[in-house]
Amino acid sequence: MKKVRVIVASLFFAAMTWVFVDFAGKSPEWMRHAIPHIGSYAAIVVWAVLALLLGRVFCSFICPFGILQDVIGRFVPKKWRKHHYSKPYNWLRYSLLAICAVFLIFGIATPLLALDPYSNFGRIAVNIFRPLVMEGNNGLNWIALKFNNYDFYNITIYTVTTLSFLSALVVLLLVGAMALLRGRLFCNTICPVGSLLGLFSRFSLFRIAIDKSCTKCGLCARACKSECINSKEGTIDASRCVACFNCLGKCKKEKAIHYAPVWGLRVKPAMTASTASAAPAMTTDKGKRSFLLASAAMATTLPLIQGCVKAVAKEIDTTKLTPITPPGSVSLQHFKEKCTACHLCITHCPQQILKPAGFEFGIDYAFKPHLTFYEMAFCNYNCTVCADVCPLHAIVPFQDKDEAGISKEKQTTQIGIAQFDKSLCIVFKENTSCGACSEHCPVQAVRMEPYGDSGLTLPHVYDDLCIGCGGCESICPVRPIKAINILANEVHQRAHAPQEEEVKEVDADALDFGF
């Protein structure tokens, strides 16, 4: 049983990690689209049903964050891997679950963003693992280039901010420490998905139970990373059991502990947590201590975060006070409510223009992606990748794609409007040609119009055509504040589609050279 679990978990973990670090779009398309749905709201229903049947198999077989903790746990030498039964922190885990649920009912995903395992795994994978993979790629590219091989390509990392990296690192260290010391403490105390599935797994059809032949040797409890086996009482807290099956192979009597349907159990299982209240004081103390330790560690990082906020606040461009949300995200309100900042879209944006926000747009936008335009990077006219990968429909997929994958709806989604400041423009200031902004406009919303009488042209923005892709802003050579900037639409609008102009029939065969 355990072997099956390890194999299935490894496969899911590998696929999930691949999809999250896949900066070059090399993962198979089906995988890229299917795997993230593990974290979708619809999938929770499936995991709940599964929990009702088989227990919390999601937590051990599928959940990337759970599996990550198991991987970290393996770093503890075998002889030190000793767990003890501990009491559940019911009050804490159910209040966190309740907070998440209540906020979700009102359409706010922020608490979930902070706690849910899928988003946390995403942020760790995208902000810590992905840069490592990218730098590894650059190293390989460097070697390949020595042999005149261009199979790799160099890539500069633009989408990891100090804040996104540090916050992911803090979570990784805290959860890693919990995993090293107390196994699945996170899953049974903080994780809202774990707590929710626990409510179902209490009544699961299949479960692990100890029968009468038990000698109370405690080997199973020692192997239990959920710390939910009370071997003295012979009870197992099914709400916390993550169905890892580590205990099954440890029993000296072989069959005193087993995984079987409720009706097949030789003894009725004791009714879970409530009956398992008489835990030794020692273990609970230890739990409290590590919890306090974790909180203290979290508190020490606060000044760090504040420092980052200050660093971000230094550069202020007035058009950038509202975040530009990805095309398909409907409105700032919608995006704020739905996005849990898993950062999957950040990995897959081929332009690297989706960047995790800091606190500059308020606490309720923290860590969520927003569009930033820098040299040569703007939202590609034909691209719909972010909407395609978002499992939560915070970015709603475009339904009108043709065979080539082109969506007219995307091409006319106005996420913002270019604001042109003539007083900063090169053409106005220096009396020299430029037109870089117009050049980059895919819809000719920024048009160069005659200016003066020396053949110069000056940009003019047609608001109803502009889609806010940022082509103009990205290439504007003016510094530090550019002469053309995208001002976000808080509610996305529909721009006019570019119209065909008159077609000029030319008879190529009758044409002369002209010189």
Added chain:
Amino acid sequence: MERREFLRTTAALGAAVLTFDKLAAVAQAGKLSVESTPDMVAVMGGEPAVMLQRALQEMGGIDKYVKKGQSVVIKPNIGWDKTPNFAANTNPELVGELVKQCLAAGAKKVTVFDHTCDNWQKCYDHSGIEKAVKAAGGTIVPGNDESYYKEVSIPKGVKLKSAKIHQALLDADVWFNMPVLKHHSGANMSIAMKNYMGIVWDRGVFHSNDLQQSIADICTYTKKPALNIVDSYRCMRRNGPQGKTPSDTSVLKGLIVSSDIVAADTAAIAMFNQVEKMEIAKVGHIALGEKLNLGTQKVDKLNVKRIKI
């Protein structure tokens, strides 16, 4: 006739004595022609690959420019994520044909790149150029990252004194400049001289530092292209350099080949003027290029071979 060319012709003749077939082949390749190579060849009315074959033949054959074992770079315009019917990028068939010819001439390696404006993978893919280059046996390499570019000085530049140029071009023995003929909102026209902006990394400097002068300046970089091959099979008449819809383009079925970059641009604008008005004076970099001795606008003073297919 140069001595080398004379010797080669004699050797070819000697070999031809053995078989009449070979004599015919040599004659066809234009090697027996006594008139000197023209300064410019303009071809009209054919398909891209056919016109290129003919133009190169008139220019003295590809062997004149590419020697055995040399590494070659071809720099088309692949700036935009557009399909060929937009004429925003060089015709893929034309690029493929040149790759094929270079390899046939014994080139060790033929490398193609552009510093694209939009996402490079999408540009390479949707322009059809990546596919054409690979099919012809060439290599298409990225130009998307600063690490590929090395700083070189531009001693003759007026405004632009140095630039970071793509390593592939710096390393190449010979390179071909292969632009598409199109309207351009910033520089007014984008042809051979403007195509140079795709070999450099920092284009922002061009825009903020007198665009027209900077374009002329970069063309003074010491390593000149063996030939400028202007694709005017389909040209973009307006809304350049990207185009809004394919209605912005016209099929001209033209091709202009010259080692004189100013003359090539001048001739291309003359051809363009037959379908859309554009005063050459507005395309400032051409006159500035002439001033920097990059070539001449007086196309009628040159030995131009015009061919209608």
